[in-house]
Amino acid sequence: MNGMGDDTVNTQHNDSDTLLRGITSPADVKALSGEQLHELCREIRRTLLDYGHLHGGHIGSNLGMVEATVALHKVFDSPRDRIVFDVSHQSYVHKMLTGRAAAYLDADRFGEVTGFTNPDESEHDQFVLGHTGTSISLACGLAKTRDMEGPASGIGNVVAIIGDGSLSSGVAFEGLNNAAEQGGNIIVIVNDNEMSIAGDFGGMYGPLARLRASGGTAQPNLFEAFGFDYRYVERGNDVDALVDAFAEVKDIDHPVVVHIHTLKGAGYAGGQAADTAASGEIAGHDVADERAASAVNPGNDTGVKPTENIAHAEPWHSDHCNLSDHEPHEGQCEASHWQNPDSSLGRPDDPRKHYGKLAMAALEPRFATEPGLVVISPATPGSNGITHEFRECAGAHYVDTGITESHAVAFAAGIARAGGTPVVATTASFFQRAYDQFFQEMSLNRSRVTVLDFLGGLSGSDNTHSGAYDVAMFANIPGVTMLAPTSQSDFLAGLAWATMPAGVAGAPDGPVVIRVPGEPILAAERDTSLLPLTGGRGIANVCGTAGDHSDTDMLSWRVTHVGARVALIGLGNTYPLAERAAVELAEHHNIDATVIDPRQCSTLDTAALESLRAEHELVVTLEDGQLEGGWGEKVTAYYANHRIADGCGDGTGHAEHTSGNPRVMNFGAAKEFTDRIPLAELNERYGLTVPAIVAAVTQQRRTVLN
Amino acid sequence: MNGMGDDTVNTQHNDSDTLLRGITSPADVKALSGEQLHELCREIRRTLLDYGHLHGGHIGSNLGMVEATVALHKVFDSPRDRIVFDVSHQSYVHKMLTGRAAAYLDADRFGEVTGFTNPDESEHDQFVLGHTGTSISLACGLAKTRDMEGPASGIGNVVAIIGDGSLSSGVAFEGLNNAAEQGGNIIVIVNDNEMSIAGDFGGMYGPLARLRASGGTAQPNLFEAFGFDYRYVERGNDVDALVDAFAEVKDIDHPVVVHIHTLKGAGYAGGQAADTAASGEIAGHDVADERAASAVNPGNDTGVKPTENIAHAEPWHSDHCNLSDHEPHEGQCEASHWQNPDSSLGRPDDPRKHYGKLAMAALEPRFATEPGLVVISPATPGSNGITHEFRECAGAHYVDTGITESHAVAFAAGIARAGGTPVVATTASFFQRAYDQFFQEMSLNRSRVTVLDFLGGLSGSDNTHSGAYDVAMFANIPGVTMLAPTSQSDFLAGLAWATMPAGVAGAPDGPVVIRVPGEPILAAERDTSLLPLTGGRGIANVCGTAGDHSDTDMLSWRVTHVGARVALIGLGNTYPLAERAAVELAEHHNIDATVIDPRQCSTLDTAALESLRAEHELVVTLEDGQLEGGWGEKVTAYYANHRIADGCGDGTGHAEHTSGNPRVMNFGAAKEFTDRIPLAELNERYGLTVPAIVAAVTQQRRTVLN
Incomplete structure (x- = not known):
């Protein structure tokens, strides 16, 4: 077993994490030479890969942010300078550099840190976050108080780090629009790795690609359209380039976007031998890839491609991380998530994937005869059993709206109003972001929207993803019907009912939320002794x-x-x-x-x-x-x-x-x-x-x- | 009394609403000649002004949309072509042209229509709406079903009409980003009148102004940055120009933004003699202004300026409609709202204004010594007693974030995290749009945010603005304290407590929502017999x-x-x-x-x-x-x-x-x-x-x- 208690991996690399083990605070990063920064990046990347194999987590986004995070702490002075990580799943490197490296280096200490920033853990963490898109607004708030209270606030630069995927979230645009209006020192670092959780969706990504291709000079420039000053860093995994770029904007007196082009999963490779990194952009690349390759089942053929030089990055990013999940294998990575740490290999699907796959399997045969049937996922499809195969097969019957729950629900209401049959799927906690659209566009309008509510109810989740509040949210909205099926057959019957054509006898006349069964139901279906009566x-x-x-x-x-x-x-x-x-x-x-x-x-x-x-x-x-x-x-x-x-x-x-x-x-x-x-x-x-x-x-x- | 039962005004204009009275459906608009369209616009504008005086309502935005709405129904084929009005408060003209003119012409029929679109009223209305920013997402949904189901859907062009103010709402950006990704016929008409409810706030408005000044040619172009095709119409109150522009994009095969530059409140003037309209852009301008001028108290000096030719529109728009409200006078208009119909003149403040003014009066003296004390209004300040005078006086202590509740709450959480003292104020129903930020950024983070919850509880509001759900929303969020004061003194004591400096003995350690007292409390404070015990x-x-x-x-x-x-x-x-x-x-x-x-x-x-x-x-x-x-x-x-x-x-x-x-x-x-x-x-x-x-x-x- 490659269980969490097995520290063989760590032991064998004890000789190569010397620098990282010596980092107890950002001051130690500042003390490093240029060459040592490169070596630190290599150590961090190796550590992330080991951690991903053993523990799982948001590895892809952290691999892409290694150099940027090191450069941030080299240049800025946290905690006086405030660094806000959007969603904060990409803060592992930040945690390593702020006194918490052991929680990633030593398997028996993995549990010591959460997967997100948390002020209770460190003065360098600004907020507990886990939902998308609020970093710019939060940074505006920090900056506003600094500018109102002056030096007494003890606040210097305010930096928000947001990915191009998070940028699709409405509140992120609200933040951009308001930051430029507010003025003053607000530094927004856009970590552009050309993909969200399962690819980027949205009209802005074409212009964004042209902006990258032009070295940051092409118009239209979305950030300038929101009133920002703008800088572009093509070599977003080159710690030297990043240190220079950040030093240039440090103490700036107006809002600026620093658009850095990074490589999600940089240093991670699948089952094939990796290319050698060119130009040193990805420090430690070769070493890391050797390790990754040695850990991966050589027999898998699910499309994992070798890492390439980021300087000519197209087109492999979107399928670099394996998006399919039909056959679990070692070290699999769906976008930023490390889906299957070694300790979970061979285990059956969790309830979300199990029932999600069942739902999609029930809907898919209907596409041929029901042109208006559409499955909508505001990102995170894979976690909910909406597999890559399903998405391919569904074609236009499947829409990933990006990380935009509000849009997804209003979009579904529009589909329903036109006579179509929308099914919106995501986790309970993320649906909180569409509360007003559930109330107004969906329920008040009697829109026949079907909502698949995953991870509702109690679970061992972190505090930002708990589903304990979904019944209080949905079931108190007038006109919403909320089903809580207790078996696979009830679940599928509910789905069939909710998606019945309008006007057919017995069809619901308004929206239906279906709470996807959780672990207790799945366990009972797998072990009938858990349902002693029935x-x-x-x-x-x-x-x-x-x-x-x-x-x-x-x-x-x-x-x-x-x-x-x-x-x-x-x-x-x-x-x-x-x-x-x-x-x-x-x-x-x-x-x-x-x-x-x-x-x-x-x-x-x-x-x-x-x-x-x-x-x-x-x-x-x-x-x-x-x-x-x-x-x-x-x-x-x-x-x-x-x-x-x-x-x-x-x-x-x-x-x-x-x-x-x-x-x-x-x-x-x-x-x-x-x-x-x-x-x-x-x-x-x-x-x-x-x-x-x-x-x-x-x-x-x-x-x-x- | 100029009460609702007084139809003198209507009677004296019966001879001049001939065309409008003859419109029973959009087909009647299509049958009009070019000259008749101009005359129809004049009649509609007069009707809106009369209606505003007698009944009140969202007159400003409708005055700006007269020509555009006439042109829409001249060119497009509603209900086959689907027209979605964002927020839909600017749909009065649309209602007049779709069989409901009498509800605006005849005072005794004013109650027959709601203030928003409503499918129960007309097949030409797509949705019941009243919150901001969802029109593009809804249009995407209509278009998606059209493109999936083909001709069987019975859907032609899909048109969303959104104002530049609504555009600041996050969900609107999500819609823009997704529409261009989706492709197909999606026509977004951006009604740019250079102001939101109380001015436009946001970094995008500078580039938007340059876009207007350049005749739609300047970069960065926000809409192109989202992947849209783009057209600009400078003369957005010229029905001929609009008919041409709309005809050009009708049946287009890809998403397009038609950016039209209109004049909010076009044809409305305050206490001074009006200029004569040049070029006929605002048909009926002179007649309307005479009527407006004659109805307005000539003694007011609150900044109402004469209407000018929209061809050289700067700079009067932002103070054209009187933003102050310290002295009610006849026919007053705050931005799009006609705040004081004749029937309400001389009445005391409603509870929102009464208690809102008290709260602001309590906070304002503290600004001098508490630099971090900030009042945040996601638009609609005036309705909640946050007067123009207060805003002027508060300076940087007041922030209007535009119509962005999500941003406003996350922004406030950031302020609190930095040690500042944020107070966020808007109506209960709009706060639904920040539900996730209340949960995550505010409460989970123990951010000491004060929320002033206006219009909470039962009221005679329309269905999109009811406050009956606020306790179920706020009081079930872990960690939120929700006060429901029953008197002015309790209200102010609660505000003082909620905004106490952090760390002071007795200060709350997390967010506090204060439900602003409503009519029953204000009535009891004005008539002590209503509180017989105390x-x-x-x-x-x-x-x-x-x-x-x-x-x-x-x-x-x-x-x-x-x-x-x-x-x-x-x-x-x-x-x-x-x-x-x-x-x-x-x-x-x-x-x-x-x-x-x-x-x-x-x-x-x-x-x-x-x-x-x-x-x-x-x-x-x-x-x-x-x-x-x-x-x-x-x-x-x-x-x-x-x-x-x-x-x-x-x-x-x-x-x-x-x-x-x-x-x-x-x-x-x-x-x-x-x-x-x-x-x-x-x-x-x-x-x-x-x-x-x-x-x-x-x-x-x-x-x-x-």
Whole structure:
């Protein structure tokens, strides 16, 4: 196993990371000679490659930024000079140079740093970031306070580093437009590696290419169009050129864009022997490539190409990093992400890829007969199972809008208005960036948009990518239907329903958000013992409620086991937990609990809720997201606001032990940010475990009923 | 009174709106001769001015768009050709030409149309819009379906109309960038009137001005930088020039920007005699100006300037419409809004202006000693009481970021990170556009940003501007403190607290959203009889809870009257209603209800909630926003999830009639969109009235307790 505990790789290179190990702060970088800077870059590049193999991460973007980051710390004086990394996934090198090199050099210390900048880690980190495009606005804010408060602010130069991919995000344009208006020292370094997460999408990239080809002289110049002064650095992986360029703009008195042409993944190569770097642009290139080549399965033929001299970089960049993912292999890299660190090789797909692939496989055969069916991904397709093969096959039925969630959703609303069938897919946390478009263009307009909401619910994600808030976001928007399927078959049925042609009987008349099942559902589908009541063999509706559960009845709840006294309602990913808790209650506590899969969280099935009155004194809701603003509290409020006359002995037919007004207990997440806490630990924290639920149920019955 | 019922103005012009009255559909426009088109423009301009005086509205932007809209319908074939108006407040002329002229001509029919496009009104309207910048994305969607489905889609040309102000919005840039990438027939008409709502802000406006000055030939050309084909029309109020330009791009096979230079407010003048229009660019100019001049108080000296020939338009545009509002006068126009229709003259400020002015007056004296204190308005300052005088006086302490909520919030986070004190102000519904920045850059980063949330809660607004969702948005974000002050003094105390220097004892350690009081609070402050318990004389804390209510204790609830059995907790704007309901219960139902002002809605005061157990069997929550995801359900869930052993006769000290577990009833808004429904009617619908609350309380007590 090439597991994280294996430090063979590090040991064998201990003799070649001498400089990097000696860097404890940017002052140590400043002390290095020109030749030592080159050697440092080589060491950093080797370290990144080792780290990618063992740990995974955003390696491609960091490889491209090695020289620029070294040059930044050579020239500027962090933390007095403020350096803001957009998204901040490309800050590994910055972390290495600001006292955190060991967290990349030593495998047993990999966990010491987050994958993004974080002021709690270092005074050199300005913000916790993980979403795209805000660096320029943030830099404007830092600069504004400097210019208002003067020397007392303690702030010198303000530098934003933004990639050409991030630049497609609306807020980045807002930042550019406002920075030039604001004036003063604002240095925007545009790290142009000619690709975003899966290629660059947008009309600006043609003019940008011509700008590069002309050495920064061609018009139209987007940055000048926004009112910026402008500098171009063709050799963006040449630390000497970068030091010169940064020194020239240091302490400048007006906003300037320094456009640097870099090589994403510089120094990374796939299964073939690498060319030799020319001109020293990529210091350490040959050494690094040897290592990469030696680590890569020589049998793979998935298109990984050798590294070339960046001075004649076209056209290999876009397929340099392998965009396909049909056959995991060692050291695979999709754009900036190192998708498969050695430790995960051979493992099955995670839930996002698993269910994403299923969804795309269900849609793809329809393209031939449904010309208006369009899948839209605001970047990050691969993480969500929208494979390179699918994209190729889909042709114009697939649109990558770049990192532009707001545009993607408004675009989808337009498609729907024209009679087309749009499906927008990205992760829950990124969808926050389209909140207003969900409200206005989508829901208020009753646009029949299907939203595939990946990574919704609790996970061990970092704090900038948590999906714990998606139900509170989507399900509280008037007119949005939000499904939370608990199986593959439900997921695909929901997708089929949401994308039914408008006007067909049973088709939804507005937008449908489908929360893609997470790890608990996938685990239950792979191990049927995790669904003890239904055995994972497709959940039949044991007890009808109001709905007839036809293919188009997606809103009525499904009662999977009829019991009494206690009802367990498990939304989405918590449904398997409800089943397991019911079995435990039956086997050890003599409680035959009713079990319900609500299937959706945007409306209450009041018929189902009413049906529980007669025989149930306690209703338990489970959800793997934030309780406040979430789903379970709506069940609580329903019973509180629809009380009936007390049923005890009053001839209403209620059982002796019930009042007709069930009490409700809600299990779910607290209102808080969590950062890289394993899912099992979060479940413990929030009581989303069988023992915690059983204890609460039995305690509640003892306290209240005796 | 020049009230809405007074149709004298219309009557006297009946002889001059012959053409307009004859337009029942765009076909009637197509049938007109060139000379008739000019006459039609004159009639429309007069109609707009009359409408502005009597009814108010977005007159400035419509005056500028008269000729362009006539030319659009002369050239294109709506509804087959799809015309998407950005924000759509400039669609009055479009509505006049698509069968709805009477709604502008006849005062008694003014209410028949909304202020924005609406597919329910006409097949010529594509979307309900009211927020900025999405027209290009929506047009991309329409075009995508056309290009996928071909002739079966029934869609011809796709045209987006966007103003230069809207263009500053991030999603507009995302749309531009994606449109050029998408290709095909996408026509973007940039209506460049050289100003946004209160002037244009952004680095792109300098190059844009040079582009205009050069007749569309200068570089850098922003639109070409995004990959667009480009045409320029200098005479954007010349219907002949526009017809020619539009005919030239009709059925074009690739994305094109038609940049038209128009005159916002064309034909409107203030208190001085108007120049004569040259060259006929503004048809009807002289007539319109005579009318405007005759209607305006000749004594005003607030900077209203005469209309001039658009051929030499600089420099009057930016101060043509009066930006100040210290002295309401007839026919006043702030940028595109007709702020004071005749019917509202002499009335006091609405709550937004009233409390906004108070806030600015409180901040302004601090600028001299707090260099880092900055007020940020993503456009629309005037509506929120951020007057022209304040802006002048604040200098660099005030920043208008243009229509860029996302940028504004990230910018504020940057200011806070640098040690400054940012205050961001706009309306609740627009803040939805910064949802992700509130989550990530602001709250996750513990950025000490103060947010002034105007028009939060129920109002008679249209469906695109409702504030009914703000609590569900802000108060469910981890780490956000949301205050809901119920008086001027509380409002200013909250502002003082939120903007306290970091590190001072009692200062908040993260962001604070202050919901600006609405009409019910302002009415109560103006008429103390509306606060029968406390008389509006500053609400003292009658009964302490956990907090000591020092100046920095903003989170503990305020018990304003101690009663028993029933507690009424009225959040924010509903607090006066809680007081009045309590008086009614005491006077007519022998119930001495406890009354509580919770003051904030982001955390529960559990000490206050616990203190109610002993003597209260019913807790009623009131809020003027959406119940689902809102505040009251959290109170319900608290008691449901924190039940104590039943107190009846068990020696726990609870009163005989209580169980120690109060029941909870929630009053608030349904999860729905509402459109221009008067506040009083909404309150009736949601039971937010004294009779409804009293009836529910007494009914609940009869049903449950007997």
